[in-house]
Amino acid sequence: MTGNVLDPRENDEWLAALRGSDARAADELRGYLVRVLAKTFAKNGDVDDDDLNDYVQDALVRILASLDSFRGESAFTTWATAIALRVAFTQLRRRRARVDGQRRFEAVRQRALEPLPTRGAVPGEVSESRARLFAALRDAIDESLTERQRIAITSELAGIPTIDIAERLGTNQNALYKLVHDARKKLRAALRRAGFTSQAVHESLSER
Amino acid sequence: MKLDDTELKALLRLVDATRGREIDCDELLDRIGGYVEKFSGSVRPPGFDDIVQHLQQCPECSEEVEALLEVLGSEKRDDA
Numbered sequence: 001m002t003g004n005v006l007d008p009r010e011n012d013e014w015l016a017a018l019r020g021s022d023a024r025a026a027d028e029l030r031g032y033l034v035r036v037l038a039k040t041f042a043k044n045g046d047v048d049d050d051d052l053n054d055y056v057q058d059a060l061v062r063i064l065a066s067l068d069s070f071r072g073e074s075a076f077t078t079w080a081t082a083i084a085l086r087v088a089f090t091q092l093r094r095r096r097a098r099v100d101g102q103r104r105f106e107a108v109r110q111r112a113l114e115p116l117p118t119r120g121a122v123p124g125e126v127s128e129s130r131a132r133l134f135a136a137l138r139d140a141i142d143e144s145l146t147e148r149q150r151i152a153i154t155s156e157l158a159g160i161p162t163i164d165i166a167e168r169l170g171t172n173q174n175a176l177y178k179l180v181h182d183a184r185k186k187l188r189a190a191l192r193r194a195g196f197t198s199q200a201v202h203e204s205l206s207e208r
Numbered sequence: 209m210k211l212d213d214t215e216l217k218a219l220l221r222l223v224d225a226t227r228g229r230e231i232d233c234d235e236l237l238d239r240i241g242g243y244v245e246k247f248s249g250s251v252r253p254p255g256f257d258d259i260v261q262h263l264q265q266c267p268e269c270s271e272e273v274e275a276l277l278e279v280l281g282s283e284k285r286d287d288a
């Protein structure tokens with residue numbers, strides 16, 4: 001791998017060089033990131049050299065804009081690699097999700113907004129305690145969650161990629177995580193209020 | 209909202225593993241570098257549980273962290 005090896009630099013040397021617009025340091029970082037992303041996506045037939053260069057270009061912009069948030073808890077290159085992977089995977093997921101995304105999302109959105117099925121329509125093999133727990137969960141979804149939260153959760157459970165859900169809802173991966181986290185908290189609280197302890201939930205989940 | 213029993217069960221697992229405070233994807237990205245470098249197995253640095261908890265709830269971050277561990281491991285082998 002000669003020609004592509006990074007000059008060993010301490011973290012503060014990296015920061016000083018990049019803050020000082022040292023073109024050589026930026027080029028070395030670019031070369032390094034292209035190499036690690038090429039390794040990561042070597043198995044993916046749908047990522048070519050142009051894609052890699054685009055990902056790294058966008059990653060460099062984000063890295064240079066985030067230098068102040070580098071906390072020095074790892075090697076600088078490790079931190080930069082984590083950012084480059086976030087940027088690359090996000091773009092790749094976005095592209096993959098576009099394929100057939102709208103139609104799939106519409107179907108799930110419709111389902112999320114349909115009224116609850118009538119009670120008691122639970123298949124026979126489900127035990128009574130689990131049926132009660134499921135009914136409580138359905139009630140909690142219906143009563144505690146916002147429309148966006150219901151759409152987000154239904155879409156996730158239907159296996160729609162997060163990036164696609166985020167785009168359809170006009171948000172991003174991080175905000176969607178927060179939206180769903182808030183929804184999970186509301187559901188957990190509603191189950192507790194309905195008398196289902198954590199242990200009761202565990203027992204039900206381990207039932208066949 | 210129509211969810212079948214399999215989906216309800218999956219949701220129940222996620223709800224059950226929910227905490228009042230969880231780190232989000234951006235915070236995970238801020239912190240992950242330090243953890244992967246100290247990922248030697250037996251020692252669990254403070255805050256490690258927050259990372260694990262987020263990864264259980266977030267397939268995207270899991271995919272990225274897996275790729276990070278893989279590529280850092282491979283860089284190390286190249287250096288050796």
Ligand SMILES: [Zn+2]
Pocket residue numbers: 177232233236262266268269270
């Ligand atoms: Zn995440």
